[in-house]
Amino acid sequence: MSGKVYDVTQFIYQHVGGERIIIHYTGMDATSAYQGVLHHTNSEVDALLGMYELGNMRRLQFNGAWGVILTPGGLKFMLLEELFTAWVRYIYLVVGMENALENDYDFAHLSSTAGEDPDELTPFKSQFLIEAHRRFLVSYLDGLIDEDLQTLWAMTIGFCAKDQDFRWLQTELEALKAREAWRLVRNSIPFLKQQLFGLNERGDTQARAATHARIRAVCELFKAEDKRVLYEMKIALREGILAFEHHESEVINQASGQLMMALQQIVKVVGEYYQRLAESSSSLGVALELLPGELGEEAIPEDRGLPGHGGKI
Numbered sequence: 001m002s003g004k005v006y007d008v009t010q011f012i013y014q015h016v017g018g019e020r021i022i023i024h025y026t027g028m029d030a031t032s033a034y035q036g037v038l039h040h041t042n043s044e045v046d047a048l049l050g051m052y053e054l055g056n057m058r059r060l061q062f063n064g065a066w067g068v069i070l071t072p073g074g075l076k077f078m079l080l081e082e083l084f085t086a087w088v089r090y091i092y093l094v095v096g097m098e099n100a101l102e103n104d105y106d107f108a109h110l111s112s113t114a115g116e117d118p119d120e121l122t123p124f125k126s127q128f129l130i131e132a133h134r135r136f137l138v139s140y141l142d143g144l145i146d147e148d149l150q151t152l153w154a155m156t157i158g159f160c161a162k163d164q165d166f167r168w169l170q171t172e173l174e175a176l177k178a179r180e181a182w183r184l185v186r187n188s189i190p191f192l193k194q195q196l197f198g199l200n201e202r203g204d205t206q207a208r209a210a211t212h213a214r215i216r217a218v219c220e221l222f223k224a225e226d227k228r229v230l231y232e233m234k235i236a237l238r239e240g241i242l243a244f245e246h247h248e249s250e251v252i253n254q255a256s257g258q259l260m261m262a263l264q265q266i267v268k269v270v271g272e273y274y275q276r277l278a279e280s281s282s283s284l285g286v287a288l289e290l291l292p293g294e295l296g297e298e299a300i301p302e303d304r305g306l307p308g309h310g311g312k313i
Contacts (some may be wrong), residue, residue: 006052007224027095060084063249069158070166080252083155084244090152091237098142098230104132105223126215133222134189144233145173146272153263160256171269179271180288181278187291188281192218214285221280229273236265 012022019249025033057098065080150169157164165171176182189274196215243255282288 003057004049005054005057006049007054008052011048011052026099029092046190058245060244060248065249065252066239067159067252069155070091071154078155079157080159080249083159086152086155087237087240087244090148091234091241093148094144094230094234094237097144098227098234101132101136101140101226101230102136105129105227107132122211123196123215126212126219127193129219129222130189130192130196130215133219133226135184136222136226137189141229141270149263156259156263159252160259164260165242169263169267176267176271176274179274181274184278184281184286184288184291185274188218188286189286191286191291218281218286220282221277225273225277232269232273233266236262236269239265250287 008022008026015022048116058082060080062084063228067078067080069076069078107125153169154166157166192215195211240259243258243262244251247254
């Protein structure tokens with residue numbers, strides 16, 4: 001925040017607005033959110049920052065290095081510093097989604113009704129978690145690997161690999177979406193919703209319990225795999241960020257391969273995510289032949305952010 005790094009591990013439980021707001025900005029630049037609620041104008045609040053400060057961010061030196069990239073509008077001149085900024089913004093996007101996902105899945109450990117065991121995964125909570133997973137696939141993951149990643153890919157190959165096929169990333173993503181694993185994962189959601197909504201129609205108590213147990217297991221699988229894929233994407237991108245930090249203006253000469261490998265790793269990570277999730281879902285009884293033939297995904301409402309903390313109102 002404002003060029004400084006803070007460890008809010010202890011403060012998170014003291015935050016008057018609750019821990020979820022702090023979690024939402026973990027690992028990110030929270031300057032706009034902090035100033036948006038005028039904390040910087042309140043001396044009592046602002047004075048607390050010194051208690052949690054770790055140090056200052058070092059500004060990288062790119063010495064005016066530049067390159068030429070290919071855009072839909074043709075060739076474009078770009079500073080190396082702009083490329084670094086694009087990498088930082090993309091990893092912030094991944095981290096922001098990771099934080100939002102943590103808040104989404106934390107619902108499983110809250111009491112949704114009076115007297116309820118907070119750790120019991122009820123049918124109501126299961127419905128919420130299935131919806132969180134659907135939103136993750138359609139809004140989070142699709143957003144990360146579509147336009148944002150392809151823009152970063154185009155910028156990076158312009159600097160690092162001019163002989164690389166510009167269409168490689170798009171081709172790989174199309175191949176990923178043609179796999180059975182992708183179809184199983186994406187079509188499993190309406191199937192699970194149907195199973196969940198049909199619980200009350202089952203006369204056999206034992207059958208209801210078995211079905212709900214399977215749905216709970218799948219929900220736990222969603223939670224684990226959704227978090228894992230974002231973490232692995234973040235670690236892959238971190239390798240690229242480290243290359244910029246280590247080599248600065250010489251990063252293209254010294255670490256072009258490291259930057260390219262980091263972006264290619266993103267595609268591999270997402271492909272492995274779909275494969276693992278498909279195999280594990282099948283082992284829990286969510287088989288491709290049981291799923292709807294056509295994919296009819298519901299639209300995700302616009303994210304309006306956190307009102308009063310830098311989000312839209």
